[in-house]
Amino acid sequence: MSEPFDDTHGIEAATWSQLADAALKVRQRAHVPYSEFPVGAAVLTDSHEIFTGCNVEVASIGATVCAERTAIGCAISEGHSKFLALSVVTGVEPPSAPCGICRQVLAEFCEDLPILLVHPAGTYRFTTLDALLPMRFSGLDFLDDSQSKS
Numbered sequence: 539m540s541e542p543f544d545d546t547h548g549i550e551a552a553t554w555s556q557l558a559d560a561a562l563k564v565r566q567r568a569h570v571p572y573s574e575f576p577v578g579a580a581v582l583t584d585s586h587e588i589f590t591g592c593n594v595e596v597a598s599i600g601a602t603v604c605a606e607r608t609a610i611g612c613a614i615s616e617g618h619s620k621f622l623a624l625s626v627v628t629g630v631e632p633p634s635a636p637c638g639i640c641r642q643v644l645a646e647f648c649e650d651l652p653i654l655l656v657h658p659a660g661t662y663r664f665t666t667l668d669a670l671l672p673m674r675f676s677g678l679d680f681l682d683d684s685q686s687k688s
């Protein structure tokens with residue numbers, strides 16, 4: 539994808555472009571017989587590697603896994619749990635943001651996370667996990683709770 543992404547959130551434009559390309563490519567592998575709504579996601583690790591995921595739907599709809607969680611699971615499985623950026627490609631305009639469950643999963647691994655949302659035709663917008671899920675519950679709450687009991 540040759541969009542003129544910005545140098546923003548500490549990530550170079552060329553890196554944003556690589557992330558968007560990776561998300562666009564993996565979106566082609568989405569298993570979406572029910573919604574016909576393919577999604578591709580790509581995360582950048584702190585070692586500057588990219589891991590990707592697509593959504594995987596099953597007939598028992600609640601068992602469906604979103605693209606973002608597939609990408610995070612792929613990275614975790616390969617030993618990477620610190621993330622610098624995420625790109626998500628969907629076929630709607632303006633490009634969709636991650637669902638609530640994915641936001642909470644992202645919060646498990648990131649204090650904040652810059653996110654690039656992209657439509658294959660080139661429309662895009664930037665956001666952050668902080669903007670999408672403010673005042674969130676996280677593992678830090680457990681730590682604070684155990685400290686207050688001691």
Ligand code: THU
Pocket residue numbers: 570573575577592593594595602603604605606635636637640
């Ligand atoms: N989906 C994602 O992959 N990511 C999101 O953040 C939103 C929704 C998928 C799940 C389902 O396969 C399809 O999009 C329609 O909800």
